[in-house]
Each structure stands twice: as structure tokens, then as C-alpha cells.
Amino acid sequence: MLQVNLIRKQKEWVLERLAVKNFHEPALVDRVLELDDQRRSLQTASEQLLARRNAASKEIGALMGQGKKEEAESRKKEVADLKEKLEQIEKDLAIADKDLQDALVRLPNLPSEKVPRGKTPEDNEVVRQGGTIPQLPEGSVPHWDLIRKYDIVDFETGVKITGSGFPLFKGQGAKLQRALVAYFLDYNTGAGYTEYIPPYMVNEATAYGTGQLPDKEGQMYYMPADNFYMIPTAEVPVTNIFRDEILKEPDLPVKMTAHSPCFRREAGSFGKDVRGLNRVHQFDKVEIVQLVHPSTSYDVLEDMVLHVEKLVQSLGLPYRILRLCGGDMSFASALTYDFEVYSAAQEKWLEVSSVSNFESFQTNRMKIRYKDADGKTQLVHSLNGSSMALPRIIAAILENNQFDGGIRIPEVIQPYFGKDTIN
RNA sequence: GGAGGAGUGCAGGAGUGGUUGAACUGGCACGCCUGGAAAGUGUGUAUACUCGAAAGGGUAUCAAGGGUUCGAAUCCCUUCUCCUCCGCCA
Structure with missing residues (x-):
């Protein structure tokens, strides 16, 4: 606000x-x-x-x-x-x-000076690109076929249990996700982020605080009996940890990371964009959030981008970083960088992370402030980023690393996964 | 889910209708004292909105919301949270 x-x-x-x-x-x-x-x-x-x-x-x-x-x-x-x-x-x-x-609350945040003008995703600016797009061997297939072949995600049974868009991870698939989550969290805590496990349902005040309410009500799952919302991202409970609090200046920056399932109704999505793991109603994500001194927020944003970039690099995935144009940015953001990885079999860039500076837009709503040396209270700036969204990372790993004998697991994940190949 | 009890400032803890934004203690900050420190001592110690160039005012806030009253931290109602006991339970 x-x-x-x-x-x-x-x-x-x-x-x-x-x-x-x-x-x-x-x-x-x-x-x-x-x-x-x-x-x-x-x-x-x-x-x-x-x-x-x-x-x-x-x-x-x-x-x-x-x-x-x-x-x-x-x-x-x-x-x-x-x-x-x-x-x-x-x-x-x-x-x-x-x-x-x-x-x-109907006024969106003001975009920073760096935001390119534009209306559609085509107007986003590619900041840089890294990694190499792999030459897939003959007979390579998209991840939704690989998933069947190695029996690692069962969509049909997910439909039986709940409905479309609720994948059932199984065997090596379940373990791969667990390995990635553990690796991401370790990587984040290694960079000074404090790990949290937040509640996965939130009350109205919390959903309002990060801006999910009143606008995006229809995008969240709602539990009327208790007036709770299923979280669409860990950003919601985690940023709200400090709602209505006044921090001391030396407490800044506050760095937090959390893994959580994310629930999104995404009404109206259909077609081949949503095939396989590309877009689902429930997925896992590891998030990073920072509350910082206003004078540092843009430096911190660049730091966070670098942090995520190294993470993507460590997985050996080809990626690009986009600076979103005014028309493609979220309501609350002042500047956003999106990370996309290339999923080589479907020949498609998949968004796996979004890193944003919200300046004081969220904290004004949530009244997260700090007291400066002169004793004046001021709003802190909030930033968040995914690090990262699991299903699309898994899709890209599966497709890019496939070979005759199975799927090669990125080296950094092997200690967590326990072996070097899915087969 | 049932029955009781309780929610006051940074913390502990008074206060049951009238100069109470709130005693007292502790914490913290600054000053004095000291060669330095401790002890001692003095002062200060919220937030929001608003009026004002400023100095300085005003209003609100004793879990939240509503009500009674000329006047509410104090009385009444609703909600929330915590504690104790019972029930259920991973």
C-alpha cells in the first residue's frame, strides 16, 4: 500500500x-x-x-x-x-x-526507475543468460513421458485422491524433491538465512498483509469453517512474522528462508502450458525473504539475484534472468527479476524464481518498522524470492539430463539423493 | 468439544467509574559521581493520527470490537488468545 x-x-x-x-x-x-x-x-x-x-x-x-x-x-x-x-x-x-x-489498496506499487516500459512478457528485458542448452540424444522426450517411464510422479492417482493438478510424487521422484528441498535450504542457511517452517494456512489479517487480500481472493484455497486460507507461497506467513513489530536498526537485515507446499487455484488455466509439472495446484517451493534498511534494498535485491543465480548454476541448468517490464510485474513489486530455466525437450523456458523488491509497499500495510539512531520509526523494505520452485526445476532436470540409461542427477544433489542416476 | 481462570507499557506487577498515558520494581538510554568500572544518584523511556513554520498542542490506544455513562483500564455484551481440569487425539 x-x-x-x-x-x-x-x-x-x-x-x-x-x-x-x-x-x-x-x-x-x-x-x-x-x-x-x-x-x-x-x-x-x-x-x-x-x-x-x-x-x-x-x-x-x-x-x-x-x-x-x-x-x-x-x-x-x-x-x-x-x-x-x-x-x-x-x-x-x-x-x-x-x-x-x-x-x-487498489493502487499498485510504483515501479522503480530501472523498470523497462512495456505491456507483455515480450517486453521483458533479458539481463543475462547462462549455462548451455544441451543437445539431447535421439529419442528424447518431455518430462511427462519420463515421469511415466521411471514411475516417479503419478498424476492419475493424484486426480483420484484430490483432483487435477495435485501430483502424487512417488519413489525416486519423491526422494528427488526431498533432496532438492534439503539442498536449497542448506544453501540458503549457509548464506545466513534463518530457516522457518511456517503454518500452511493463514488468517485474514495475514493474507491481507502481503496483499493476497482483498484482490486475489479467488486465487487462494479458502476454508470457510475456520476462515483460513491455504498459503499460495511461504512468503505470506514468513513476511508476516514481523507484522506490527518495530525492529531495532542493528537487527536489520532480517533474512529468512522456508520450504512449504504452495496452493494455487489458478482458475482458468488450461492447455499445453499446464501439462505435466509445468503448472499445478499444489507444489513445493523454498522461499527467501529479507527485511532491510531502505537505503540498502536495491543492493540487497542484486545480492539475492546473485544468490539464486549461483544456485541455478550449481544445478547445471541453462537459465536466463529477466527484468520484468511494467506490464508484467506484480501489483506489489517495485522491481522484479524472473529466473527461467530451459527445459530442453519441451523446448521451453520455465519460470522457476521471481525475486522482487517491494520497498515499503508490503511493510506499510503490515506496519513493519525499525527505529533509527535518532529514535524515529520508519518502514523497512521487504524483498523476497523463490529459491526455488520445485516442480519446474524437476521438469528441467529430467528433460535436460536424460540419456539411454536414465536421468543423471546433478552432482550437488547426489549426496542428498544417495545415488547419481534415476533409472 | 465441556467447565473454570486470566489477558495492563520493554519485562514483572498495582490499579474497580473522575487531573491515570497509567503507581511501584526491574530493564534500557543519557547525565552526575569515578583514574576507569561497580555501587550510588538524577533525568528520560510508547505508538498512531492530527493542528502548527517551529516551540508546542489535541485525539486515540490498558487483547480486539461494540455498549452504558457527562466521564471507562475499571461496569455490560461479543470475539480472540493463554492457563487449569475433563473429553477426544497424532
Whole structure:
């Protein structure tokens, strides 16, 4: 959520930035300002009345103490008058306040200066590319066929148990995922991230904090009996760990990592893009999150990109890093880098990680602040990234590393997997 | 799920309708003291919004929300959380 003060002070600049995200609703921005004015003047009015009421009440107390009952009674009547006015103003204030919030949460984050202009994924900027695209041997097949061949993921039984998009990992497939998760977590904790296992269901306040609510309600699985949401990513519970907290400056940066299953309804997806492990309703992911001093967040973003890049490299997968254009970025992000790995049999780039700086957009909502040396409290900046999404990594490993006798396991995973080949 | 008890500031812990943003103790910060430290001593110790150029005001916040009252940390209602006992249970 943007800070109203910023909009008030630099409206033109805000509009210009929003345009980069292809967000053209100057009327909404005007409405925010109008509601903010309204709110402030109503608040001043109500507070003045309250101040008068409080003063009068104090006097009544004093008069009662002195036994001057009649004077006290007449003052009481005065206050009763105030009360009526007050009630109306407070009602209006509550409405203005709510309308302001509603308008404010509809404004996306401002993209940073580095964000390329553009509307579609084609406008994303390739920052760099690494690894080599393998020459697959004759008779190579996509991962959905390999999965059958080696009996490592059973989609049909997943359908029986739950429904489409809920894969059942089995045998060497289950173990490969476990090995990757363990490797990713070790890699992250080795870089100073603290490991967490968060709750996989969250309440409304938490979903609101990271911006899943109120907009993306339909994308999460919802448990009406308890009013909980299944998490779409560990980012949600993990970033909320520090909701409503004030950190001390030396506590920064806070670095956290967590593995979790992710649940996404993804209503409306179909076709060959969703074949096999490309897109599913339940998948596992290891996430990294940082809460940092505002002055460092863009350096930290580059660090996180490098961190993930080395991780991809260590798996020996061909990859590219994209700087997302204004039109392809998420609502809350100020700057996002996507990682894609090349899945050689389906001849396709698959997004496996997304690393973003949210600046104070999330923390303003969540009220995650720090106290600086002067004792002033300020919002921290939040960043997160996947490190990484499991099913697509598995798809790429399977396809790129296939040979006659099976599938070669990346060297760094072998100690976790216990052998060097799936066969 | 049933029956009881409890939720106060950084922490412990007072406070049952009226100068209580909140005693007291501890912690922490700064100052004095000291060659330095400890002890001692003094001062300070929230957050948000808002008015103001600033100095400085105002309002709100004693789990959350609502109500009673001229006035609520204190009374009433609802919700949440924690503790104890019973039931169920990996």
C-alpha cells in the first residue's frame, strides 16, 4: 500500500510512475487525495469536540467533588449536546476512512526507475543468460513421458485422491524433491538465512498483509469453517512474522528462508502450458525473504539475484534472468527479476524464481518498522524470492539430463539423493 | 468439544467509574559521581493520527470490537488468545 503522504506531495510523479505499470486511473488518485482531505478535516473536527467533552467532564468531576451538584448537572446537559454532533461526525469519519483504505489498496506499487516500459512478457528485458542448452540424444522426450517411464510422479492417482493438478510424487521422484528441498535450504542457511517452517494456512489479517487480500481472493484455497486460507507461497506467513513489530536498526537485515507446499487455484488455466509439472495446484517451493534498511534494498535485491543465480548454476541448468517490464510485474513489486530455466525437450523456458523488491509497499500495510539512531520509526523494505520452485526445476532436470540409461542427477544433489542416476 | 481462570507499557506487577498515558520494581538510554568500572544518584523511556513554520498542542490506544455513562483500564455484551481440569487425539 502506498503512503498517502507521498501521493499528496508528489502527485504528478506518482501518476507518471503508475503509467509505467500501465495503470491509468488518475481519477482514483484524485479520489484518494480527496478522501484524505475529507478524513483529515473530519478528524480535526471530531477531535476538537472530544477535547471539549473531555475538558467538561473533568470539570464535572471537580464540581461533584466540591458538592456543587447543580452546576454539574447543567454542564452535563452541555456535553449531551456535543455528543449528538460528535456522533454524526464520527460516522462520517469512519466512512471516509474506510473509503480511503479501499481506494488506497487498489493502487499498485510504483515501479522503480530501472523498470523497462512495456505491456507483455515480450517486453521483458533479458539481463543475462547462462549455462548451455544441451543437445539431447535421439529419442528424447518431455518430462511427462519420463515421469511415466521411471514411475516417479503419478498424476492419475493424484486426480483420484484430490483432483487435477495435485501430483502424487512417488519413489525416486519423491526422494528427488526431498533432496532438492534439503539442498536449497542448506544453501540458503549457509548464506545466513534463518530457516522457518511456517503454518500452511493463514488468517485474514495475514493474507491481507502481503496483499493476497482483498484482490486475489479467488486465487487462494479458502476454508470457510475456520476462515483460513491455504498459503499460495511461504512468503505470506514468513513476511508476516514481523507484522506490527518495530525492529531495532542493528537487527536489520532480517533474512529468512522456508520450504512449504504452495496452493494455487489458478482458475482458468488450461492447455499445453499446464501439462505435466509445468503448472499445478499444489507444489513445493523454498522461499527467501529479507527485511532491510531502505537505503540498502536495491543492493540487497542484486545480492539475492546473485544468490539464486549461483544456485541455478550449481544445478547445471541453462537459465536466463529477466527484468520484468511494467506490464508484467506484480501489483506489489517495485522491481522484479524472473529466473527461467530451459527445459530442453519441451523446448521451453520455465519460470522457476521471481525475486522482487517491494520497498515499503508490503511493510506499510503490515506496519513493519525499525527505529533509527535518532529514535524515529520508519518502514523497512521487504524483498523476497523463490529459491526455488520445485516442480519446474524437476521438469528441467529430467528433460535436460536424460540419456539411454536414465536421468543423471546433478552432482550437488547426489549426496542428498544417495545415488547419481534415476533409472 | 465441556467447565473454570486470566489477558495492563520493554519485562514483572498495582490499579474497580473522575487531573491515570497509567503507581511501584526491574530493564534500557543519557547525565552526575569515578583514574576507569561497580555501587550510588538524577533525568528520560510508547505508538498512531492530527493542528502548527517551529516551540508546542489535541485525539486515540490498558487483547480486539461494540455498549452504558457527562466521564471507562475499571461496569455490560461479543470475539480472540493463554492457563487449569475433563473429553477426544497424532
